[in-house]
Amino acid sequence: MNGPGRDPQVLEISANAGVVQARQLVRALAQECRLSLVEQTKLITAASELARNTLIYGGGGTMTAALVEERGRRGVRLVFADQGPGIPDTDLAMTDGWTSGSGMGLGLSGSKRLVDDFLLDTAPGQGTTVTITKWGR
DSSP states (O other), rough: OOOOTOOOOOEESSHHHHHHHHHHHHHHHHHHOOOOOOHHHHHHHHHHHHHHEEEEEEEEEEEEEEEEEEEEEEEEEEEEEOOOOOSSSSHHTSSTTTTSSSOOSHHHHHHHHHSEEEEEOOTTTSEEEEEEEEEEO
16 A cells, blocks of 8 residues: 555544544545545545444554555545454445444445445454545546
């Protein structure tokens, strides 16, 4: 995950302040990548949901953020990782309205709709990693 001219930035998400810091970092990278205001908002919303999931359901973790270039296009890639209990049924977890807690059940499925690339890697007892990318147009 190499960004043009800088190393990926790793942010600890262990309290609500980490969720706020994640949004701020993502906003700065989205602006640097010259995403439109609408695309910035989509990415920041997805990042906020995933950071909150990392904190609430994963017991905390990290967000690694970087500007990336692939095939002549530039984007923002975010990797959310935790060592929590994992997700036993990913199909169910990706269903709108399903929640294992008190949320609205739109975190994973909603985040997927807001970004261009979405990869979920999880297993019971193994934690969860979600990688998202938003490409500039």
